[in-house]
Amino acid sequence: MSELSPPVLRLSHISKRFGALLANDDISLTLQRGEVLALLGENGAGKSTLVNILFGHYTADAGSVEVDGVALPPGNPRAALAAGVGMVHQHFTLADNLSVLDNIVIGTAPLWHLRQRRRAALARIHDLAGRFGLAVDPHARVGALSVGERQRVEIIKALYRGARVLILDEPTAVLTPQEVESLFGTLRQLIAEGLAVIFISHKLDEVLRVSHRVAVLRGGRLVATLPAAATSKPELAELMVGRRVEMPARTGTTATGQVVAALDRASVAATAGRGGLHEISLDLHAGEIVGIAGVSGNGQVALAEVMSGLAAPSAGRVTLHGAALPAQPRRWIGAGVARIPEDRHAEGAVGDLAVWENAIAEQLGNPAFVRAGVIRRAPARHFAHDLVRRFDVRGGGIDTPTRTLSGGNMQKLILGRALSVTGADACARPRLVVASQPTWGLDIGAVAYVHRQLLEAAAAGAAVLLISEDLDELMALSDRIAVMHAGRLTPARATASWTLGTLGLAMAGAGTDEGEVSHAA
Amino acid sequence: QSKIKVAAVYTVPVEQQWVSRIHKALNEAKARGEIDYVFSESVSNADYERVLRQYAEQGSGLIVGESFAVEGAARKVARDYPKTAFLMGSSGKPQAPNFSVFDNYIQEPSYLTGMIAGGMTKTNHIGMVGGYAIPEVNRLMHAFMEGAREVNPRVRFTVSFIGSWFDPPKAKEAAFAMVDKGADILYAERFGVSDAARERGKLAIGNVINTQPQYPATVVASALWNMEPTIAAALAKVKAGQFRNEDYGQYSLMKYKGAELAPLGTFEGKVPADLMTKVRAREKAILDGKFAVKVVETEPKSTP
Amino acid sequence: MRLEARTAVSRTALVGAPLAAIAVTLLICAALVAAAGAPVGRAYLLLLEGGFGSRFAWSETLTRATPLILTGLAVAVAFRTRLFNIGAEGQLYLGALAAVAVGGQVDGAAAPWAASLPTGVLFGAMVAAGMLAGALLLLLPAVLKLRLGVDEVVTTLLLNFIVLLGVSAMLDGPMKDPLAMGWPQSVGLVPELELARLMERSRVHAGLLMALALAALVWAINRFTVFGLQMRAAGANARAAAFAGMPVGRVTLLAAALSGALAGLAGVVEVAGRTGYLTLDMSPGYGYTGVVIAMLAGLHPLGVVASAVFVAGILVGADGMSRAVGVPNTIADVIVAVALLSMLVATMLTRYRIRFDRAGRVA
């Protein structure tokens, strides 16, 4: 990579305003052939906005984008594609009901052509898959693919058009460690062939591993551009957040209390799109955090559903303080179970409701907020104000539609709501916290915040079930860890007895055979 | 002398057979310079009362309309404007002091067309397509069937209703289905039926209006409704200041030329002479008051 | 061309948009009026006068608005919960039929079982029956949607036809008024059950008060109650609502019942307030117009009242105008349709601005 060669991509003085908010403020960047540029920043710093402008999804208010010295017309993805820019969006943009092939070839032939050259397309996809290690069945329906496979389809989509600049917006946020590895393998392959890559991620380790240069955004401004080799995690974190970030960690072993919740050979049938559970047994004690590791799709969703009161086990027992509860979320909430769902947009909050309405959504039976079916607005709004303050939910006030909150702030709202339910049966604090992937897509500051809340909940005597694919997170927070594979669960063992290696092996299926599970308790 | 201000309020468009007859009679009176004529068509049930009131307020001397589904409202308005003459198509009774009624009492020529149909059918099968089974339709159908039976006791009838006043394609389908079942003469209560008959080379009998000009080789005979006598009678009363609550129904009878068997026209000579003799005899008997066509208003059914 | 959300909506825009929409409507329809050779200025003056210009005009407009408020509310409630009820027309007719079944005369007097009841009780029973009938009719598509995923747009639409044919069969059969000379209409209501007139020599009846009260009630439900919150939540994101412990199925069914009941009540009110008996042509599409009204109102219950009066005024005024200047009376429907579309566009432009990108290409 020569400093003198002209850049493939040049962003000059990009500014973009959303109403009152300046999402991008005079940002200028360049990208060289064969270079990986990491884009860092807190949630809402303006990363996605910038790359969306670059690709033509958004139209910048000012500034220009040049590819190979030629300016792109603004707001025109077709032009960007034609100039060799490929983009993998933060949220996948694939049509679930169409085949992989259809998703890839769409837009590559003029619309008025009467035939699709499917055979040639298949050959090309096959070739790309082989060259870059992106195995995927072109005839599969996208809706039936795993997250990792979809990611591969997205990358093939870009490569199929001969992209020379590839933008990856948080590609690793929902990938398993194995999938991340294979993605990085592909990336290395790509830059070897001369592609230039913009890579957005909140995971600083990854950033330092794959990128050549790092650009940090804060509040829409470019605050620094540094060579990856000359920086460190703490430095980057501080640049992003503007202050030092302390990652909280477990403070030694907590004395565990009585059993709060217990699964006894609980099974759940698999349904389309989610794996089942097979005779799972697990005890959760007051004051401890139990981590569940596993590659997604191995039954974590079913486990979270059972522990959130959304589904009943088809066999076996699930008890809370020794008693079984019906699968009604209301009853579980009332019994002091704080639930943090995996998908905050789909399950965690109703985007169209105001923040204060979402804040009390789990307590519509609570006489403090509701009398005779009528909402007592004053106490309810007071509660929401308090929640927003205590959990540092930023972005508008309590009357703004929840959908406009960034992911991190929405997560804080959900966390705050779950942890502040004062149950009907007079439990002032949650007794059980069920957290599924609580830090997906969050920036480092928000992650630290969520971790601190979970630790505090445990310290206050709650049992915490932490379902996560982030092994670092599990190792940092959990007292005990169990691994899920194919709907079965290993016994939960003290965190110290696991290593990243043994965890990985267990996640791949070793050690969860019938014999060991059956006497787990 | 000053013209009488006449307003008409119709619930359907003026092409609709029934209303077209009233519209025609009033237009003729207007052409003769007897009246000032204004009208509203397709007036919905919800608007009917208001439109009546507005015409009454504007000083109409005579208001003509069809109050079948808006009986209550129309009578209320009439009570509120006792100086205005109301002449309403209605199945009900006149109402003092100023609400008169009329109806399409053309069962007599219907009977006669029935005779012609009964005599002309070769398959002894007649098809009848109606919009809705309402009295105005039913009594004509019954008279027609009676007439056909008189000359041809073996004749069979297939009756169906299409549940719409304005769906000629559907009426046509119903008629086609009847032809497929063997009917060779169709009683055309709706637009579309004669069309089906023409396409299949069958015959049709017209009703209320004369559609023979459109279907010269198809429409054998029609039972015509002439509103002119009714309108003339009412106008005369209004002019004389003697309009009261009366039943003008009789003016739709053949005796008053309110109804007639349309001229055979293109079918002159094609209807067997002996049959026409019988028909003419019956016609005379009716005019002489020696024969009364029975009025039956129940829903007609296909013969088993 | 693309849309960009506005951050602040100015008050002038909020007031100006509907006015601009009305202006555009009048401009477009002026062409049609002129095409008929009528004087445009006078036509519009007459329209205004006929809809809002006199006591009589107001009484007619309000009479016409009464059922529209109720069907508009019915649609607003259902649409809020993302239950696309296009079947208010059918619910209205079934409600009317039920009202007649309960409050209809038998041999010129109240039915034997009802004769001994106090009028108030019988009235209550009649209203309840109508609302229940409407509610049950919408519950069918709602249950089909919840349990089997059957699209409710289509089922409610089809049910309109079925109900109308069913009513037709009833009016031809068991519920036919034997005194109606064979004409398919129901028996009349017991006279005591008819709604009181609000103004002398006019048709405005107490049904208007019922409609207004219900608009206020629905507004209060939406704004103050748990049920209102749950309806919005279930409509916006059923999964998240269920996760938070809301009984989504029950809420949807209750909303459906409320919506159907409101439309059913529209039928009751028309029979008891305006016609006195049921015929097949009683409603000039109140149910479908209800959709228009609810959307003009942005699904807001109080807005429903305003837009119902507005639409009713146009219908009434334009109808009279068409007669006075001699243009075809379908001009009323044209004006309402154009007004609806321009109002939709105008209100959208208060929330969004249209930007033409520098590329200039209209995508």
Added chain:
Amino acid sequence: MELLDIVSGAPFWIAVLRVATPLIFGTLGVLLCERAGVLNLGIEGIMVAGAFSGWLAVYQGVPLWGGVAVAAGVGLCLGLLHGWLTVSLALSQHVAGLGVTMLATSVSYYAYRLGFAQVATPPTITPFAPMTGWQGVPVIGPVMAAETALTLLALLAAPLLAWLLYRTPLGLAVRMVGENPAAAEGQGIRVNAVRIGAIMAGSALMAVGGAFLTLSAFNAFFFNMINGRGWICVALVVFASWRPGRALLGALLFAAFDALQLRLQQGGASLPGLPALPYQVYLMLPYILSIVALILVARRAAYPQALMKPYRKGER
């Protein structure tokens, strides 16, 4: 048994095809719109406008196929209006559709009244003639010989649309914008252009369906003559799970029920096993069976994922 007699005769199938023709056009039109992600409740009005404009053109001396073209052109314009409202301006698709229906219907009636103020009987034209040339063809000959060219066109339109949707880049683009407009945009498809184009083409099909009623099934224009046929098409598309082949099948099935209904009704008391039901019950039959059919297919129905979701560029 009588039912068997009815169904086995050529006349029955002739009727079925004739009744089905406007429904086939309409259903394919709705299908195309919905495949692109837009509900088009404007259909009822667009069919009225097609019926009126096609008829008017022929009445003014334009040849029959010219009338069809005029109807299609009017459909294109109304489709453009609906597309502009629902796609460019992203307005509620239900309401825009009902608005288009109101507008197209009322303007058609208005224009008809202006042109034909004082008519006693509706003015007529000479409609399409049956394709008697088919007479000699075995099996389908006797049926097709009684139909007009528009029916043939309708029958051909279904496989043509299927081919377009599943075999051409344009069809893929239409399906893609109906499934995930953001994805289509990301692949360089101009989402709004494709959507509006699909709505226009679909609306043209609807209008031709309406024109069939005035140019082939009958020879004059009437108020209210579409009589709810458009709404039936909206139902048929769901029944068809958005597949052209099944749409054709659905329209034929509905038409078969309708044709059968007329014949059963006419059977009167003579039909063994069936009591003498009010005629309204027979008229209800096709609608009831439609709902039953919808219930049966509901589980399998694969909605275009973006149906009824407006796409605003640059907004999440």
